[in-house]
Amino acid sequence: MQKDYTNMWEGLGLNLENHAGLLGVLSDAYKNIYLSQRERPKGMEYFDFVISEIHGLRVEEIFEAKKEKRKIVGTFCLYVPEELVLAVDGVCIGLCAGAEVGAEEAEKFIPRNTCALIKAFMGFKLAGLCPYVELTDLLVGETTCDGKKKAYEIFNEITKKVYVMEIPNKKGEDGKILWQNEVRRFAEKLEELAGKKIALEKLKAASKIVNEKRKALQRLSFLRSYDPAPISGLDALLVNQVSFYDDPIRFTTKVNELCEELDTRVKSGIGVAEKGSPRVLISGSPMAIPNWKVHAIVEGSGAVVVGEESCVGERNFGTLLDDDFSSLEEGMQKIADRYMTINCACFTPNEERLTNIIDLSRRLKVDGIIHYAIQFCTPYLMEAFKVKKVAETMGIPFLRIETDYSMEDIGQLKTRIEAFLEMIEKGVIV
Numbered sequence: 001m002q003k004d005y006t007n008m009w010e011g012l013g014l015n016l017e018n019h020a021g022l023l024g025v026l027s028d029a030y031k032n033i034y035l036s037q038r039e040r041p042k043g044m045e046y047f048d049f050v051i052s053e054i055h056g057l058r059v060e061e062i063f064e065a066k067k068e069k070r071k072i073v074g075t076f077c078l079y080v081p082e083e084l085v086l087a088v089d090g091v092c093i094g095l096c097a098g099a100e101v102g103a104e105e106a107e108k109f110i111p112r113n114t115c116a117l118i119k120a121f122m123g124f125k126l127a128g129l130c131p132y133v134e135l136t137d138l139l140v141g142e143t144t145c146d147g148k149k150k151a152y153e154i155f156n157e158i159t160k161k162v163y164v165m166e167i168p169n170k171k172g173e174d175g176k177i178l179w180q181n182e183v184r185r186f187a188e189k190l191e192e193l194a195g196k197k198i199a200l201e202k203l204k205a206a207s208k209i210v211n212e213k214r215k216a217l218q219r220l221s222f223l224r225s226y227d228p229a230p231i232s233g234l235d236a237l238l239v240n241q242v243s244f245y246d247d248p249i250r251f252t253t254k255v256n257e258l259c260e261e262l263d264t265r266v267k268s269g270i271g272v273a274e275k276g277s278p279r280v281l282i283s284g285s286p287m288a289i290p291n292w293k294v295h296a297i298v299e300g301s302g303a304v305v306v307g308e309e310s311c312v313g314e315r316n317f318g319t320l321l322d323d324d325f326s327s328l329e330e331g332m333q334k335i336a337d338r339y340m341t342i343n344c345a346c347f348t349p350n351e352e353r354l355t356n357i358i359d360l361s362r363r364l365k366v367d368g369i370i371h372y373a374i375q376f377c378t379p380y381l382m383e384a385f386k387v388k389k390v391a392e393t394m395g396i397p398f399l400r401i402e403t404d405y406s407m408e409d410i411g412q413l414k415t416r417i418e419a420f421l422e423m424i425e426k427g428v429i430v
């Protein structure tokens with residue numbers, strides 16, 4: 001039986017009624033979408049457990065970390081270097097949320113036509129639903145899209161603990177210098193917060209931990225290139241979502257254990273869908289927990305999602321850090337360089353993203369690309385045009401979806417996705 005965490009949640013100032021409602025909805029959705037899948041790898045049991053304890057055990061662990069005077073740093077974007085947080089013995093927690101809760105509360109502060117991801121991180125706090133945000137010592141924002149950077153100003157008025165990293169818009173020399181300075185400034189902020197200086201050995205150890213996590217996720221991604229796919233897109237998406245808030249060392253061990261099981265499946269030809277089932281790449285805006293909508297529809301319609309060209313996916317782990325450095329200065333430089341390789345649509349131009357989509361489509365043997373953009377997410381909605389052209393050039397069928405976190409458009413999405421999969425099966429390219 002699950003432990004009762006009511007006192008802990010109450011102590012954190014959560015709204016117990018709203019919170020119970022959220023956990024109830026999450027648990028039902030998880031049963032319907034995840035636990036009903038066929039041929040799931042045994043290694044997913046760990047991730048099922050993590051989800052069942054989403055606001056329990058991990059929150060308790062963070063409480064323990066705080067007792068040991070470790071600092072808790074909340075983030076909303078891939079550009080925030082986790083290595084630096086770990087190098088001051090901090091705990092890094094990704095705070096993006098993928099559920100339509102607290103939107104009404106959020107709309108008292110921000111316009112209705114703001115993307116669901118921003119509304120959700122504001123809404124979770126305002127509706128008293130997120131234990132993690134309450135436990136953080138620092139919330140790190142960034143100047144990526146306009147919606148986020150203005151929302152952080154308001155979020156700081158509410159929480160009084162937002163720190164913003166400036167992200168350049170272009171990756172030329174000036175942009176790189178700006179970014180290197182921002183990485184150094186963030187390191188100083190963390191040193192001040194933690195009351196300790198970053199030591200070279202600590203930075204090297206932290207870099208290794210984060211690189212090992214990336215390598216495990218890369219390994220999982222490579223295994224998805226087999227046909228039949230040894231793991232569903234839903235399960236792989238979940239692993240990627242959990243990577244943002246689980247303990248990184250334990251997480252890496254569990255992903256590697258899962259991959260060992262998948263290796264065996266590949267050798268025996270065991271898959272989650274029939275060999276030859278349509279293979280889909282999802283490309284676009286991030287999908288934070290519990291945003292499983294599009295994957296559930298695609299896989300419920302007989303296809304398999306084999307990759308996510310997304311921040312909750314390849315953009316997070318695609319590039320390793322060159323951790324062979326022998327001074328702090330060199331380490332900072334290499335960290336800045338590594339994070340500049342992330343190809344977010346907030347950059348202009350952003351040709352690297354297109355190259356990555358081509359590489360992924362080939363490696364994962366993709367039959368169709370679904371471009372997924374959250375409604376009002378201008379950067380990704382705009383880039384859909386270029387992704388479509390890439391798909392056309394490669395002769396890969398393409399579908400553009402714009403949606404939010406609500407369930408209202410499920411029927412319509414299902415109809416469009418089914419028609420798209422039918423086109424793939426018939427070999428029609430649009």
Ligand code: SF4
Nearest residue numbers: 076077078144311344
């Ligand atoms: S899409 Fe861009 S802004 Fe959003 S998390 Fe990814 S890198 Fe950050």
Ligand code: SF4
Nearest residue numbers: 115117145148285377
């Ligand atoms: S990049 Fe898009 S999804 Fe991310 S916060 Fe901005 S508008 Fe929302």
